[in-house]
Amino acid sequence: MKRLPTILAAVxxxxxxxxxxxxxxARLPAWSVAGHAVGRALVTPGGSIxxxxxxxxxxxxxxxxxxxxxxxxxxxxxxxxxxxxRIFSLANNxxxxxxxxxxxxxxxxxxVYFDTxxxxxxxxxxxxxxxxxxxxxxxxxxSLTVVxxxxxxxxxxxxxxxxxxxxxxGVSVDARLLVDAIRVSLTxxxxxxxxxxxxxxxxxxxxxxxxxK
Amino acid sequence: xxxxxxxxxxxxxxxALPFVMGQPGPARARLTSGFLAGQAAGRAVLAGDGTLDTxxxxxxxxxxxxxxxxxxxxxxxAHFTFRATGMRMTPLFNAGIFQFTIGPxxxxxxxxxxxxxxxxxxxxxxxxxxSDGRLIATYKVRSAGLxxxxxxxxxxxGTYEAVSGSEINFREAALNLxxxxxxxxxxxxxxxxxxxxxxxxxxxxxxxxxxxxNRQAP
Numbered sequence: 001m002k003r004l005p006t007i008l009a010a011v012x013x014x015x016x017x018x019x020x021x022x023x024x025x026a027r028l029p030a031w032s033v034a035g036h037a038v039g040r041a042l043v044t045p046g047g048s049i050x051x052x053x054x055x056x057x058x059x060x061x062x063x064x065x066x067x068x069x070x071x072x073x074x075x076x077x078x079x080x081x082x083x084x085x086r087i088f089s090l091a092n093n094x095x096x097x098x099x100x101x102x103x104x105x106x107x108x109x110x111x112v113y114f115d116t117x118x119x120x121x122x123x124x125x126x127x128x129x130x131x132x133x134x135x136x137x138x139x140x141x142x143s144l145t146v147v148x149x150x151x152x153x154x155x156x157x158x159x160x161x162x163x164x165x166x167x168x169x170g171v172s173v174d175a176r177l178l179v180d181a182i183r184v185s186l187t188x189x190x191x192x193x194x195x196x197x198x199x200x201x202x203x204x205x206x207x208x209x210x211x212x213k
Numbered sequence: 214x215x216x217x218x219x220x221x222x223x224x225x226x227x228x229a230l231p232f233v234m235g236q237p238g239p240a241r242a243r244l245t246s247g248f249l250a251g252q253a254a255g256r257a258v259l260a261g262d263g264t265l266d267t268x269x270x271x272x273x274x275x276x277x278x279x280x281x282x283x284x285x286x287x288x289x290x291a292h293f294t295f296r297a298t299g300m301r302m303t304p305l306f307n308a309g310i311f312q313f314t315i316g317p318x319x320x321x322x323x324x325x326x327x328x329x330x331x332x333x334x335x336x337x338x339x340x341x342x343x344s345d346g347r348l349i350a351t352y353k354v355r356s357a358g359l360x361x362x363x364x365x366x367x368x369x370x371g372t373y374e375a376v377s378g379s380e381i382n383f384r385e386a387a388l389n390l391x392x393x394x395x396x397x398x399x400x401x402x403x404x405x406x407x408x409x410x411x412x413x414x415x416x417x418x419x420x421x422x423x424x425x426x427n428r429q430a431p
Contacts, residue, residue: 029395029427030246031246031247031424031425031426032356032396032398032426033356033357033358033372035356036356036370038307040307040308056305056312057358059355071305071314073307122308150365151365151366185370187366187368188310189310189362189365201308203307203308203310204307205307205311205312205360206368206370207358207360207370209370
């Protein structure tokens with residue numbers, strides 16, 4: 001019997017995926033870990049933010065599918081990038097809740113890409129979005145909590161809004177077979193206001209959970 | 214020899230397992246996915262060869278709740294403990310933070326075993342004391358990863374599938390962890406060790422939350 005399909009993921013990290021040992025047609029169960037991701041958030045002095053990165057792990061996918069060679073951003077086949085959003089800050093006695101409001105569309109969109117010849121570079125964000133889109137996720141609700149001097153945590157739920165299946169190495173990748181939505185939980189160092197004229201690059205890493213409707 | 218906080222370790226987790234049951238009579242219904250099945254505390258110990266040993270105890274389990282100790286709650290009096298088979302972590306560096314993927318130190322998979330000890334006497338300095346009770350459930354790690362913000366915090370998340378379980382009677386109630394959910398999702402956190410200590414032998418404490426995961430709605 002063949003390994004099944006699979007899938008994908010997304011997000012700010014995000015994404016999902018799929019596999020093989022699941023019963024026929026079974027999606028990832030709700031609340032299960034669909035994958036893990038690593039990336040960067042770029043924050044402008046004007047208060048906007050965008051994120052991009054790659055998947056370090058997707059449930060059901062062997063490392064040989066996720067990476068072309070040793071695991072790294074350069075070799076990652078599954079990448080993602082978000083629309084830019086505007087930051088609105090709510091202070092709470094030293095802790096900040098940042099609401100991320102879409103700049104143009106109704107929702108901030110995360111696109112997941114599959115790159116058969118990866119060559120990403122964190123200093124060139126466009127390298128994370130220069131391959132075919134295999135899934136899109138619309139942020140349904142999310143916010144970023146900043147504890148100054150300590151850490152930032154981002155939590156969001158994203159609806160799967162489109163899936164464009166691909167087949168790679170005999171493995172089918174189709175997000176729609178896997179999840180209805182995802183919950184993303186990311187952590188990084190405390191977000192800092194970028195200096196005038198500079199763009200701050202904040203590293204993050206975290207997990208993506210399956211959500212079923 | 215002075216013990217160092219460990220590396221990376223961290224992580225892993227532990228954690229796990231949950232659940233149990235509790236009410237007398239017919240087998241209890243499965244928990245809804247996302248339901249808090251239990252909470253735990255433990256240690257991750259990194260050895261000189263780069264392998265990680267994680268173990269700990271449950272502080273609460275859905276069903277019996279927090280009445281799962283033989284005396285004042287502590288690692289020493291915990292009736293339900295767990296320990297994982299050896300694992301190895303592979304780091305990915307990202308501008309000052311780390312993400313670790315987790316795989317078996319040997320063999321094909323990482324397993325978490327859950328034990329019931331009617332006469333507990335665990336000691337964090339004796340990892341074997343967390344695995345000398347009666348084996349009541351085994352979970353296979355399906356997907357797991359750990360994020361480390363050096364000097365701040367580490368966070369781990371993983372989903373484990375139940376592969377076996379046996380029923381026991383605890384406080385006059387039937388209990389079979391593996392019958393409660395198909396899998397569990399474990400999230401845990403602990404102190405973030407400094408980047409310079411990521412590969413040094415040592416031990417890291419953590420606490421964990423365990424959520425039920427079921428393929429079908431109960």
